[in-house]
Structure formats: C-alpha cells, structure tokens
Amino acid sequence: MTELAALIEETRATRPHDPTQYVSAWTEREVLDDEIVDAFVLILRTKGCYWARKSGCSMCGYVSDGYVSVSKADLLTQWDAALEAYRGQPVVKLYNSGNFFDPSEIPALARRRILADLGERCEKVVVENLPQLVRTPLLEEALDLCPRFEVAIGLETADDYLRDHTISKDFTFARYKEAVRVAHAAGATIKTYLLFKPPFLSEGAAMRDATASVRAIDGLSDTISINPTNVQRDTLVDRLYRRGEFRPPWLWSLVEVLKAVRGAESRVLSKPTGGGQPRGTHNCGHCDAVVLQAVEDYSLQREDWLDEPTCACKGDWGAYVRVEELAHTSVDLDRFLT
Ligand code: SF4
Numbered sequence: 190m191t192e193l194a195a196l197i198e199e200t201r202a203t204r205p206h207d208p209t210q211y212v213s214a215w216t217e218r219e220v221l222d223d224e225i226v227d228a229f230v231l232i233l234r235t236k237g238c239y240w241a242r243k244s245g246c247s248m249c250g251y252v253s254d255g256y257v258s259v260s261k262a263d264l265l266t267q268w269d270a271a272l273e274a275y276r277g278q279p280v281v282k283l284y285n286s287g288n289f290f291d292p293s294e295i296p297a298l299a300r301r302r303i304l305a306d307l308g309e310r311c312e313k314v315v316v317e318n319l320p321q322l323v324r325t326p327l328l329e330e331a332l333d334l335c336p337r338f339e340v341a342i343g344l345e346t347a348d349d350y351l352r353d354h355t356i357s358k359d360f361t362f363a364r365y366k367e368a369v370r371v372a373h374a375a376g377a378t379i380k381t382y383l384l385f386k387p388p389f390l391s392e393g394a395a396m397r398d399a400t401a402s403v404r405a406i407d408g409l410s411d412t413i414s415i416n417p418t419n420v421q422r423d424t425l426v427d428r429l430y431r432r433g434e435f436r437p438p439w440l441w442s443l444v445e446v447l448k449a450v451r452g453a454e455s456r457v458l459s460k461p462t463g464g465g466q467p468r469g470t471h472n473c474g475h476c477d478a479v480v481l482q483a484v485e486d487y488s489l490q491r492e493d494w495l496d497e498p499t500c501a502c503k504g505d506w507g508a509y510v511r512v513e514e515l516a517h518t519s520v521d522l523d524r525f526l527t
C-alpha cells in the first residue's frame with residue numbers, strides 16, 4: 190500500500206445504517222435529445238465500492254454510506270421504496286456509491302430486476318462503474334433491458350501521475366480508454382467525471398489539469414462532467430481542509446476552465462455539489478449564487494453567459510492564483526495570510 194493510500198485509510202470512518210433504506214433520492218434537471226427534462230437520481234445503499242473498502246480515494250466519503258452487509262432482499266426492499274418515490278422522470282441516474290456492475294455490491298438477480306423495471310419505465314439509465322468493471326456481457330445484458338444506457342466513469346484526470354499521487358485511484362488512462370471502447374462497441378454511451386482540483390494542487394495547476402484532461406478525452410467521452418472537489422467528512426481532503434491545507438476551487442476557476450474548453454466536441458458540463466458553501470466551490474459569498482446559476486444554465490445548454498457575471502472578488506481570485514504560483518504552495522492562503 191502506498192503512503193497516500195495508508196493515509197486515506199487511516200482517515201476513514203464508517204457509520205452504521207439501515208440496510209433496507211436507500212441513501213437518498215431527488216429530482217434534477219438534465220438534457221436529453223436537446224430538451225431539458227427531469228432526471229430521477231437514486232443512491233442505493235450497498236456494501237460500497239470495493240476500492241473504498243480497500244483504501245479508497247482521497248476525496249471520497251462514500252465509504253461512510255455503505256453498510257457492511259446488504260443482502261439481495263435488503264436491496265430489493267430499497268428498490269421497491271425507490272419505485273414508489275419515482276414519478277416517471279425520463280432519465281434515471283442510479284448510483285450506489287460504488288460500481289453498478291460489481292455483483293458483490295448489487296447481486297446479478299437484483300441487477301436484472303432493477304434494469305427490467307427501469308426499461309419499462311424510463312427512456313435513459315445512467316450508472317457508475319470503475320473502468321475495470323465495464324465488460325461486454327454486462328453491457329449487452331443492460332442494453333437488452335434498457336436500450337439507452339450510459340456508463341459514468343470517474344476518470345478524475347487524464348494524468349496518470351496525478352491520479353496515482355493525489356487521488357489514489359487504481360486504474361490508468363489506458364484502462365479508461367479501453368472501457369470507453371468496449372462500452373461504445375456494445376452501444377452504450379459514456380459520461381466521464383473529472384475531479385476539479387484534487388488535493389495538493391494549486392488553483393492554477395488545477396485549472397491546467399482540468400483543461401488538459403477535457404482536451405485529452407474530447408470526442409472520446411459523450412459527456413464530460415467537471416466536478417469541483419467538495420470536502421466530504423472523514424476523507425483525506427477533509428483532514429487537509431481542517432488544517433488549512435486545502436481550499437475548494439474558486440468558482441472563477443471553474444468558469445475559466447469551462448470557457449477554455451468551449452467548443453469541445455463532447456458535451457461539457459458542471460454540477461457542483463455544495464457550491465457556494467465553504468466546503469464546496471465558492472467565491473466571496475456575494476456572487477456565488479449568480480455564478481452558480483451561470484454554470485447551471487451553461488450546463489443545461491440553455492444559455493452561454495459565462496462571460497457575464499462579475500464581482501469585486503474576481504481581482505482577489507486573480508491575486509490568489511498568482512501568489513500561490515509564486516509561493517509554490519497549495520495551502521489555503523486566506524487561512525494563513527488574513
Ligand atoms: S471515488 Fe469512486 S473509486 Fe474512489 S473510493 Fe469512491 S466510489 Fe470508489
């Protein structure tokens with residue numbers, strides 16, 4: 190185990206949960222065939238991502254959502270409750286804080302029942318998986334039941350060194366590209382998550398990494414979602430944040446990246462979690478809501494007004510980026526210099 194993986198593992202905490210209750214469900218807006226539609230987002234509780242149980246990733250708090258033992262019956266009880274909450278949204282994003290195709294998280298019989306139910310009810314299904322679990326027979330089974338099937342992969346960065354040394358994920362860019370090839374050959378689409386500002390990166394380095402990563406997978410991934418790091422409890426990022434050694438990215442930085450990759454072949458979007466909060470991507474507090482709205486409108490392909498929002502804090506952001514670069518540091522300057 191690497192030193193980073195050992196640190197991540199040491200920071201973990203698990204909490205007991207009711208295995209018959211799903212984690213959460215909500216409705217959000219999504220684009221389907223150039224139309225804005227409702228998407229039902231469901232997070233099922235499973236024993237969780239196998240990688241999270243080993244050591245996990247530096248920013249991922251999913252291990253806390255998992256329950257040590259979730260039987261097939263427990264899972265189907267969750268699923269029945271979820272179906273009662275479902276209101277016919279055309280898109281269903283079905284997450285399980287891990288890997289949909291991992292039979293130790295979702296047993297094969299439960300997986301087939303869930304996909305069959307969804308195939309009868311919605312137009313498009315999105316699930317999450319690590320690339321090593323994207324395999325042709327599983328994709329074919331899913332596509333047979335749900336003809337519009339998308340696999341979301343948390344690539345986080347196209348840079349293997351950064352993925353290894355700041356995030357601690359257990360696959361390479363080449364492995365990701367192979368998963369994309371396999372998924373497309375089977376007829377599925379791909380959504381790729383990029384982690385905007387992994388720990389230990391300055392604001393400027395994070396912008397360069399996200400921009401380069403979008404360019405590296407442009408045209409390869411059908412959709413690219415840029416996820417600004419948010420500080421989840423009991424993670425390495427949380428530990429750094431509490432010591433003043435991590436600041437979630439500025440919203441201005443996110444806007445810069447979105448502007449830099451405008452015109453990409455892939456659909457590029459961002460749906461920040463915890464935006465405007467101290468633990469999520471934020472600016473000064475006064476302009477956060479307006480900038481977040483601009484990002485949402487841009488992501489829903491409704492408006493392209495990324496250039497419009499402005500605020501006095503934009504100058505502070507520019508200075509922050511420059512001073513970080515000059516000082517060769519990624520600590521939160523506001524915590525140390527003000
Ligand atoms: S980020 Fe993904 S791969 Fe990493 S521990 Fe969390 S669920 Fe597993």
Ligand SMILES: [Zn+2]
Nearest residue numbers: 473476500502
């Ligand atoms: Zn501001």
